[in-house]
Amino acid sequence: MSTTTEPSPVAAPSGDAAFPLRPLETAPSQTLVQGPALARMVGFIGLFALVLGSVVVVTNMVLPPRWITTGWGYLFAALGVALLMYHAVSDTEQEVRRMYGMLSALWLVLGLIASIAPGPVFTSGAAKAMGYNLLPWGVGFGFLSLIFAIPFTRQETDEKYRFFAERALLIVGGLLAGGSLLAGVLWPEFLVGKGIALALLGLGFLAAYLGQVDNSEGIGYWVAFAIGAAGLSVALYAFGRCTIPTLLYDGPAVLRKPTGDLDRWKVLARLLAVAIFAAIAIAGWVRKNYSQWLRAVLIVIGAVGVVVLAIASFQAGTISTPPASFLVPSGIILMGLGLIYLAVSLGICSDSQFVTLTRRELAAYFLSPIGFLVILGMALISWNEYRVFLASLSSARSSIPEPIVGAYFLDFLPAIAVLLVVPALTMRLISEEKRTGSLEVLLTAPVNELPIILSKFFATWIFFLITWVPAGLFLIALRIEVSQPFDYRPLLSFYAALAAQGLAFVGMGLFFSTITKNQIVAAVLTFVGMLMFFLCFILRREGNSLGVPEFLQTTLGRFSYIHMWHESLRGLLPLRDTILFASLSVFFVFLSVKILEARKWN
Numbered sequence: 197m198s199t200t201t202e203p204s205p206v207a208a209p210s211g212d213a214a215f216p217l218r219p220l221e222t223a224p225s226q227t228l229v230q231g232p233a234l235a236r237m238v239g240f241i242g243l244f245a246l247v248l249g250s251v252v253v254v255t256n257m258v259l260p261p262r263w264i265t266t267g268w269g270y271l272f273a274a275l276g277v278a279l280l281m282y283h284a285v286s287d288t289e290q291e292v293r294r295m296y297g298m299l300s301a302l303w304l305v306l307g308l309i310a311s312i313a314p315g316p317v318f319t320s321g322a323a324k325a326m327g328y329n330l331l332p333w334g335v336g337f338g339f340l341s342l343i344f345a346i347p348f349t350r351q352e353t354d355e356k357y358r359f360f361a362e363r364a365l366l367i368v369g370g371l372l373a374g375g376s377l378l379a380g381v382l383w384p385e386f387l388v389g390k391g392i393a394l395a396l397l398g399l400g401f402l403a404a405y406l407g408q409v410d411n412s413e414g415i416g417y418w419v420a421f422a423i424g425a426a427g428l429s430v431a432l433y434a435f436g437r438c439t440i441p442t443l444l445y446d447g448p449a450v451l452r453k454p455t456g457d458l459d460r461w462k463v464l465a466r467l468l469a470v471a472i473f474a475a476i477a478i479a480g481w482v483r484k485n486y487s488q489w490l491r492a493v494l495i496v497i498g499a500v501g502v503v504v505l506a507i508a509s510f511q512a513g514t515i516s517t518p519p520a521s522f523l524v525p526s527g528i529i530l531m532g533l534g535l536i537y538l539a540v541s542l543g544i545c546s547d548s549q550f551v552t553l554t555r556r557e558l559a560a561y562f563l564s565p566i567g568f569l570v571i572l573g574m575a576l577i578s579w580n581e582y583r584v585f586l587a588s589l590s591s592a593r594s595s596i597p598e599p600i601v602g603a604y605f606l607d608f609l610p611a612i613a614v615l616l617v618v619p620a621l622t623m624r625l626i627s628e629e630k631r632t633g634s635l636e637v638l639l640t641a642p643v644n645e646l647p648i649i650l651s652k653f654f655a656t657w658i659f660f661l662i663t664w665v666p667a668g669l670f671l672i673a674l675r676i677e678v679s680q681p682f683d684y685r686p687l688l689s690f691y692a693a694l695a696a697q698g699l700a701f702v703g704m705g706l707f708f709s710t711i712t713k714n715q716i717v718a719a720v721l722t723f724v725g726m727l728m729f730f731l732c733f734i735l736r737r738e739g740n741s742l743g744v745p746e747f748l749q750t751t752l753g754r755f756s757y758i759h760m761w762h763e764s765l766r767g768l769l770p771l772r773d774t775i776l777f778a779s780l781s782v783f784f785v786f787l788s789v790k791i792l793e794a795r796k797w798n
Contacts, residue, residue, distance in 0.1 A: 232287045232289075235283050235286035236283065238282050238283055238286075239279065239280055239282070239287070241276075241279055242275070242276045242278070242279025242281075242282070242283060244276070245275045245276030246272075246273055246276025246277060246280065247276070248269075248276075249268075249269045249270065249273030249274070249275075249276060250269070250273055251269075252264045252266070252269030252272065253266055253270060253273065267583060267586075280296075284296040284344055284347040285347045288351045290353075293347070293351045293352060294352075294357070296344050296347065296348050297345070297357070297361065299344050300340075300341045300344040300348060301341070303337045303338070303340040303341035303344065304337070304338065304341040306337045307335070307336070307338040307340075307341060308334070310329045310330070310333040311327060311329065311330045311334030312326060312327065314326050314328065315328030316328060316329075317329065330394075331389055331390055331393060335394065335397055339400070342397070342400050342401055345364070345365060345404065346407070349361040349365065349404070349408050350407075350408060358408075362405055362409060365401050365404050365405040366401075366402070368398075369398045369399070369402035369403075369404070370398070370402065371398070372394050372395070372397055373395060373398030373401075373423070373426070373537075374426070375398075376391050376394035376395040376398060377395055377426060377430055379391060380430075380526070380529070380530055380533070381430065381433060384522065384526035384530075385526070387525070387526055387529045387530065387533075388526075389684070391529070392533065395533050399536065399537060399540060403540060406419060406420055411544050411545070420540075420541050420544040420545045421545060423537050423541040423544075424537065424538050424540075424541025424542060424545065427533070427535065427536065427537025427539075427540075428493070428537075428538050429534070430530055430537070431530070431531050431533075431534025431538065432497065432534075433534075434531040434534065435527075436500075437527065438527040438531075440504055441515055441519035442519055443504060443505070443508040444507065444508055444514040444515045445514070445515040445517075445518060445519055446508065447511065447512035448508070448510060448511075448512055449512065450462070451463055451466060451509065466505060466509060469501070470506070472501075473497070473498045473501030473502045473505065474502055475498070476494050476501070477494065477495050477497070477498025477499050478498070480492070480493070480495040480497075480498060481495060524688065525684070525685050528688050543555055549643050549647040549651075550647045550650055550651055553647055553648060553651030553652075554650075554651040554655045557652050557655035558655040558658060560655075561655070561659045566620060566621075566624075569620075570617055570621060571662070571666070573613070573617075574613065574617065574663045574664065574666055574667070575666040577609050577610065577613050578666045579666075579670065581605075581609060581670075582604065582671075584607075585603060585604045586674075588603060599683045599686040599765060599766065599767060600682050601683070601687060601765060602765035604671070605667070605690065605765060606758075606761060606762060606765060610667070611730070611758055614701070615723060615726040615727065618660070618701045618704075618705050619705060619719040619722040619726070620719070621656050621659060621660060621705065622656055622702060622704075622705025622708070622709055622718070622719075623709060623715045623716070623718040623722065624709070624715050624718075625652045625656065625706050625709040626709040626710040626792075627710075627712050627713050627714060627715050627717075627718045630713040631713045631714070645792040648792070649706065649710075649788045649792065652706060653702060653706050653781075653788075656702045656705075657695075657702045660698045660701070660702055661694070661695060661698060664694060668687065671684075671687070685767055686764065686765045686767045689764040689765075689767055689768065689769040690761065690765050692764070692774070693760050693761065693763075693769060693773075693774060696773075696778050697757050699777060699778050699781035700777040700778070700780035700784070703780060703781035703782075703783070703784030703785050703788075704722060704725045704726075704780070704784050705718075705722040706784065706785070706788050707785075707787050707788045707791075708721040708722045708725065709722075710787075710791045728755075729755055729756070730758075732753060732757075733756040733757070733758040735749055735753060735756075736749055736752070736756045737756075737759075739753075754772075754776055755776075760773050760777075
């Protein structure tokens with residue numbers, strides 16, 4: 197007996213011959229969705245590497261040195277965390293995401309225990325102190341809790357669990373940020389190391405919370421507004437505490453020469469400062485389109501500045517005792533933290549063209565491979581420099597004179613890395629927009645050339661500074677390896693000098709990116725420009741042996757970024773060179789804007 201079933205006939209339209217019989221169409225067979233096998237394999241390897249690295253670190257602390265050193269243990273643990281993070285982001289199944297949610301809570305508990313447990317833990321006979329392990333273990337566990345809490349909160353579909361996770365991020369971030377800023381104002385010495393780490397970690401928790409909720413209105417908006425208000429208040433407090441007591445103590449005598457005559461340049465500078473503060477107050481008074489709180493802040497800042505400068509210019513002896521030094525390091529740290537908090541708040545709350553475009557450009561670095569490759573390369577270079585630095589410390593027969601951090605940063609690899617990092621970050625800024633035609637689309641929107649150039653410039657400058665964060669983070673582990681503390685203050689002047697140099701480097705790369713449609717050409721031109729800065733270092737160092745005139749050595753030597761590193765790592769911030777590099781950035785940004793404007797004449 198035949199098992200073939202005859203297909204049903206298909207009727208022909210009227211007036212036509214009958215169509216041949218056809219089999220009826222059937223839906224495709226059901227397929228089984230394959231799970232994220234690769235992500236789970238990566239997660240398993242990451243778990244193995246994390247356990248292996250943790251065991252290596254603990255055994256090297258408790259027992260004599262093992263075959264696998266502590267440095268390799270940290271490397272295995274860091275690799276394991278990175279692989280687990282990939283799994284947490286890629287695998288969205290309920291059991292997996294909640295497992296990582298519990299892991300985040302576990303990291304947070306471990307961070308709290310490590311912060312309050314007396315230490316050192318594995319050293320017998322030493323005096324125990326509460327909070328000894330806050331850096332790096334307490335803050336490190338808190339950071340791990342943060343990075344695993346983000347994918348759990350983002351992927352959770354149950355409203356109850358999601359609400360609990362969001363509120364946990366808000367509460368932890370608020371306690372860390374508010375407590376560390378308040379403690380830094382009351383006890384400035386707390387800011388060094390512990391305070392700045394807790395303040396940044398708290399800001400990270402708050403930023404993670406704002407990334408999960410609607411921040412255009414409601415509680416999200418008010419949290420972002422509170423972050424900006426706290427940052428502005430702290431920055432103004434630090435600036436006022438650094439300047440007002442000194443102005444009132446010096447009085448009008450500071451405006452005179454040693455002979456007793458008025459110094460006209462100092463008088464002009466004082467008048468310019470008064471005019472600036474008066475302009476701030478007037479802007480707050482006449483700008484009706486500003487919000488009420490912003491107008492009030494501008495009026496108060498301008499009025500206080502004018503009053504203080506007037507008193508300091510005409511009345512002597514307002515403060516009779518010399519004020520204590522506050523600028524370094526507490527003042528710089530407080531002002532830096534305040535400006536970071538304010539920048540994050542403006543980046544979330546503001547709808548201005550510049551802020552919106554800057555967010556877009558900065559996010560583009562974290563959504564493209566080039567950004568992660570640059571950060572990975574700088575992290576590997578910093579790790580190698582730290583390894584060599586530790587070896588030099590351990591092999592030194594006598595103590596290395598302070599500041600020892602100069603031996604960490606002043607090396608061949610970091611100096612050469614800058615020559616490659618700047619072209620890699622800036623080559624695509626405008627040239628890629630020109631090549632793809634997206635620049636014309638962007639310029640058809642109600643936005644002109646200046647916000648476009650400034651947004652690309654500041655976003656790249658911020659990312660340039662982010663690439664140098666791993667170098668500073670490695671020094672946190674120096675406390676574990678070296679029993680005696682080291683002078684950290686040169687790091688502040690070094691990063692300030694690096695920020696000023698970054699302005700010039702990024703501005704130059706942006707300029708070369710505006711004059712061509714080819715990214716490779718822009719990268720080569722920027723690299724040649726960076727080589728010119730490096731040649732200035734050669735001329736300043738070997739100019740006499742090369743027969744270069746002295747005036748040329750002096751002039752071009754000011755552009756030697758390596759010499760500026762050397763001076764800043766000795767605790768000196770050369771203000772003249774800082775202004776010079778910042779002025780170069782203004783020049784290159786101006787040229788970039790004019791080149792974009794020239795397209796209207798083509």
